[in-house]
Amino acid sequence: MPPNTKSLSPKTAVLVHGLYHSPAHFDALVDLLRSQGVQVTVPTLHRRSLDADTQEVQAAVDAHSTPPVVLGHSYGGSVITGLTGAAHLLYLAAFVLAKGESAASVDAATSQLRAAVRPDNAGTRIDPTLATALFYADCPPETAARATALLRHQLPGCGRGFPGRQAWQDTPSTYVVCTQDKAVDPRVQRLMARRCTTALEWPTSHSPYLSRTSDVAALIQHQFDNLAEE
Template identity: 30%
Template sequence: MNLLRTLTFAAAALIAAGTAASAAPAEPVKASNVVLVHGAWADGSSWAKVIPYLQAAGLKVTAVQNPLTSLEDSAAVTRRALALQDGPTVLVGHSWGGTVVSEVGTDPKVSALVYIAARAPDAGEDFVALAGKYPNPPARAGIVNHDGETKLSEDAFLKYFANGVDATTAKELYAVQWPTAASIFAGRTTAAAWHDKPSFYAVSKQDKTIDPDFERFLAKRINATTVELDAGHLSLVSHPKEVADLILKAAGRAE
């Protein structure tokens, strides 16, 4: 009986060990490329401080010039950028760019998804209604709509969208902010790549454009490897090294 009991315990231990091993997160695929997707009221230059860190690590980096005219247009431009990549690619989105990442990240070249203070909608989801369950951040009051295109007022951009960014850089970013179609915010994705791809999320604790608790909810929902940065919405500008470190982790290149 003692021998039988010993064998039974040994078998149970092996089963438990096997279960634990299968439940352990897989190591990130080592990626060769990174494609960066900017959000609303911005352009590709918003990644300028992150890019050198990624290039120094040996990654090929492409910053998409997101047209911000519709989800379909933005997805098409991003798909064209992905088609030019050779090998595993990390797809990164900031703010509204996370919508594009969720839609396009099903591409077989995409090895991981990174969301920087970003939307992360589910397929077909009414994201506006979901966001409405959280406080309305102050930047939203500064949206100016003209003939279907939106921009942020200078006051809202500098105080709330670019909070935490030095004044000179914030004014430069305000000067290059790209007009954003009002209709894109209600656009619904047809896919949610985060269901099947390893996901990473950087929460901005001082965000005044997307509620930080909403970001935490999204990060948890997509089961993301998450970091919290003491930054405003533009953490990619104010905390580029920390943002780059998360991207490098997703690329399997963290030290």
Template identity: 25%
Template sequence: MKTMKFYSVLLIALIVAFSSHAQSAASEKPAIIFVHGIWADGTSWTDQITGLQAKGYPVISVQNPVTSLAADVAATQRAIDMAKGKVILVGHSWGGFVITQAGNDPKVIGLVYVAAYAPEIGETVPELQKNAPGTELSKYFVPAGDFVYLSEAGVKAAFANDLPVKERKVIYATQTPASKTVFGDKSGTPAWKQKPSWYIVAKGDKTINPDLERFMAKRIKAKTTELESGHVVMIAQPKAVLRIIEEAASAKN
């Protein structure tokens, strides 16, 4: 009798422990990894970082070297490796190229494209841009050795055209220039073919044509939201962008 009672108590304890572990795993929030684009940096996501941290999400904002697609993917892969559990990748602009590649990691459960490129295998930036009329962004390129900066006039006219002067000046001062060669780097196998995707179209974008964004969002079968914003959507519409990231993070995968 005592033996049966002992095993009954042990069984109950095991059931409780298993249930507790299962509930803990189910409630564990995925890590959110942000990937900035060209002429931006990891602080572009400050509003989303602080908002997510306040809700208990682990967050990493990658600082891309923008020397090559491979180098940026490697930087993002290091962040994925640091994450303890599942991962949502969020990419802006050129960062879309990066998350399209890095998203193939098994830990990644969703992709959020924020006015971002979503390439097919073998595509480069110029090839993607053929799918819609171009913008005047290239008028504002400032070569510096093997890199390309964006002029202050370009930040104002095409990159952050809907932001206050103070914020535009910060973007200009903190921009990460692009190696001249990244525009010719070809995308590999796209993660969006296997992973659920969300896409934010910036309706007032003067860096990437909004029609090109719509084309890419449709092609990858993303859940799409259009926002009244210029290219730097995460700064112009921080709450709306945060809401979509949380939607992706809470989706059943």
């Protein structure tokens, strides 16, 4: 039986963060989902290659007793594209890559993102004075300040990786286009969204899991409801 048609009991989810970010950026969403009875795992990326990051997330998917709904934010979309065994793929301002594409090659980075990236030893970082406007423009000030403080150094290599498979070709998927995104060009998001089963548009910045946490949780729960009806 295909993974997406199995009964989802218990409800499980895997959340995959983007470049410069960390699992702690998902804390509010994790707390809300757990309060709703969802078992949540948030792997840590930044393992110097897309392949290594994908292996880490695949291990988290495989560890669940039922196929999880998997959310990928930004670069996290590149990671979840290479997975097997997910019940549903949820792309949040994320990269839905075809064969031979990388996050770098689809040219989705805005001029604002390029301007905010600074050299940092062997890697790069985001200028903290530009982070709120870039990632968290519609978040409360205290939320944006915490999220900025959590941003981390990024080693090179991840964004140039090619997924080993295209999971969106055989797994149901949903894309959320963030129309006010200043990091990943919404025009490119719309092109990638065409590859998914369904697509939505939200008038949000790059990080709706912080600005619209309850809406993201509801979207995840909606996937559980859909899967239970199949």
